[in-house]
Amino acid sequence: MMSMFDFNSYLVARNREINERIDVLLKPDSSRIVSAMRYSLTAGGKRARPVLCIGAAESVGAEAKDVLTVACAIEMIHTYSLIHDDLPAMDDDDLRRGKPTCHVAYDEASAILAGDALLTLAFQVLSSAASEYPPSRLLEVIYLLSHAAGYKGMVEGQMRDIASEGISLDIDAIEQIHALKTGALIQASVLSGAILGGGNAEQIEQLKIYGKNIGLAFQVTDDILNVEGDPALLGKAVGSDENRKKSTYPSIMGMEASKQFARKLIDNALESLSIFDNKAEPLRAVARYIIYRKR
């Protein structure tokens, strides 16, 4: 039976809710630090992680509004990591989502501090949601997200990513970097939504598998888009991986095998959702979207 689920309308609605909540959690004001934080936080990101958090909550029977604050905190953590990754001492990128990066639009000190402040705000927002969620569940989510973002997750992934520039890696090493650098937070986004949404042990177990597979699929398609994508749609130059002699899925396993691998990961992700009813349609749609996305 064909699904009547309209993913585009869903994304538009969720994005509006997320952006409205962000405006509440970090109100515009005249200070330079808030301006720099909001510059990057509202720079037109895809909101993939908050949407995954919300989708996971919905799949276990909760509503978007039940996890909106946590979803926004996750986007703050993600945005902090982008700001710091773009710094001159790191990837030294001038353009992000078609706009000057934070340190270009402001200055390096402000960008470092805006990243610091967004990371800190995420935990402030999470801890101040104590009235919305059972405190012990909230602590579990704070643990999950800080672990995923920290020195055994995102930070270690970025360390390895920097260290590996110009070095030939095998597929296992690449996969490990991605699992740390982007996979951990994507998986934690899904799990946060599932836990706060009140999912049971079996549901959470399946969503863990879902999160792992789409996290990796997301990265594989990112590598593919860096070769074949349209710079206008991506909002950034393509070919940068090759210029930096970065080891990527296409560079190691070839383009066709990379696309096949991405499809396999998406199949795994969809398979893990088989125990869910149509409330998991958003998560299914995200999985399919990853393959067909242009940006």
Next chain:
Amino acid sequence: MMSMFDFNSYLVARNREINERIDVLLKPDSSRIVSAMRYSLTAGGKRARPVLCIGAAESVGAEAKDVLTVACAIEMIHTYSLIHDDLPAMDDDDLRRGKPTCHVAYDEASAILAGDALLTLAFQVLSSAASEYPPSRLLEVIYLLSHAAGYKGMVEGQMRDIASEGISLDIDAIEQIHALKTGALIQASVLSGAILGGGNAEQIEQLKIYGKNIGLAFQVTDDILNVEGDPALLGKAVGSDENRKKSTYPSIMGMEASKQFARKLIDNALESLSIFDNKAEPLRAVARYIIYRKR
């Protein structure tokens, strides 16, 4: 009556406990990120904030071991802020506590990420202490610390500090910068200990006043030491504030008035402790120490 409290033995004992717990919370391993994090975290800091947290807990009748994890998380937040403040794009300091700063000993990318990772680890450590503390109190402390460290606290203080270099400030503006940059986290350290130690409303109110006064006193004496201190004891050069044309207490109100002001703040701090019995001796000793310290 003379107090028999031996502050030196107290500090030695507390420092050992803090350092032992830090070794548990962030075990040495072979990764570069852990090495960089531990390099700064174990660089011989005074552990003033964790000692304040513990002292506050003791003053309301708890024991050091009851708040040790939280005390160490606070030191992680403090150390992250030092690493980032020292970066070339910020204060560009090569020496800290007599040792090369993190970005000198490692590299800039590693230092940025080590700071990020320490900040993140603080919240991981706090959230994973859920079995040690009532969850709602723990969330209150996470909120308190993230607020103090964030864009309305420490980060904003550093923004203003950078913006004010070479600009003449009045005493109110200086006081505001210090209240944000160092005062907020010092006060939050005291309050965290008091809250987790089970302090009542009156005790917490008085400790708030205590924290505010010693936070500012600490900064005033810091400014004084930057003029009159012994570089060998401080582990850093003196006169750097003057070289940078930074507005400081001595430069604005003069040296004698600055010392008098510091004494007044310490008197206020001691006064706020008058409702406490001798379990507050550590906090009283910290207050007195601030005036007499050489580093």
